[in-house]
Amino acid sequence: MIELAPGLIYRPGYLNRAAQEHLLAELRDVLRAAPLFTPRMPRTGKAFSVRMSNCGPLGWVSDHEQGYRYQAMHPDTRAAWPPFPPEILAAWTDLGGYPHDPEACLINYYASDACMGLHQDRDEGDFRAPVVSLSLGDTCLFRFGGPARGGKTRSIKLASGDALVLGGPARLAFHGVDRIMPGSSTLLAEGGRFNLTLRRVTPPGIADVAVRT
Numbered sequence: 001m002i003e004l005a006p007g008l009i010y011r012p013g014y015l016n017r018a019a020q021e022h023l024l025a026e027l028r029d030v031l032r033a034a035p036l037f038t039p040r041m042p043r044t045g046k047a048f049s050v051r052m053s054n055c056g057p058l059g060w061v062s063d064h065e066q067g068y069r070y071q072a073m074h075p076d077t078r079a080a081w082p083p084f085p086p087e088i089l090a091a092w093t094d095l096g097g098y099p100h101d102p103e104a105c106l107i108n109y110y111a112s113d114a115c116m117g118l119h120q121d122r123d124e125g126d127f128r129a130p131v132v133s134l135s136l137g138d139t140c141l142f143r144f145g146g147p148a149r150g151g152k153t154r155s156i157k158l159a160s161g162d163a164l165v166l167g168g169p170a171r172l173a174f175h176g177v178d179r180i181m182p183g184s185s186t187l188l189a190e191g192g193r194f195n196l197t198l199r200r201v202t203p204p205g206i207a208d209v210a211v212r213t
């Protein structure tokens, strides 16, 4: 475990090859039910280079008309998102250090030419909960900074099986993906990279007892 900055925890090789294959099989099932869609920027309607899907009660979506948001259904099929597979929940319990279930798992698929600009994850209603990230497939160059736009940034390589937790003072750190390194992993037959981010979206209510410790 490496603390890259206060609250930014990097766990290289968190999932071994067998665990990556198991998680990938679960992910393939999710994507059969909830196919990758192309999110679009608010206002401009420009397509993201990353394609996305989700599992869990809520999913993150973005389009021209309504912008960034969480919603309970797939934007194209209008079906409810598939439930969390067990491996995904297990990673949250193990890494998140947060006593309530996650509510969304955003699945990003980066083809070899995809990237993601620097941003904060701030569409959630409870920043006390961390964001837990798992990577599968090709290595990427991941960039992170502090909570202010325009501050100093650093980059690390995130490889297949690596985990990252953005919590505490790093919960609102700017971050993004500069590029993918094609051919750096043999996990995905199609190449490219999947990233899964687990998120708590709503603050737990008074009646919401801690179900996972």
Ligand SMILES: O=C(O)CCC(=O)C(=O)O
Pocket: 106, 108, 116, 121, 133, 142, 158, 175, 176, 177, 195, 197
């Ligand atoms: O792909 C990654 O490692 C980061 C993804 C991300 O920041 C996001 O989906 O908000």
Ligand SMILES: [Mn+2]
Pocket: 119, 120, 121, 175
């Ligand atoms: Mn993010």
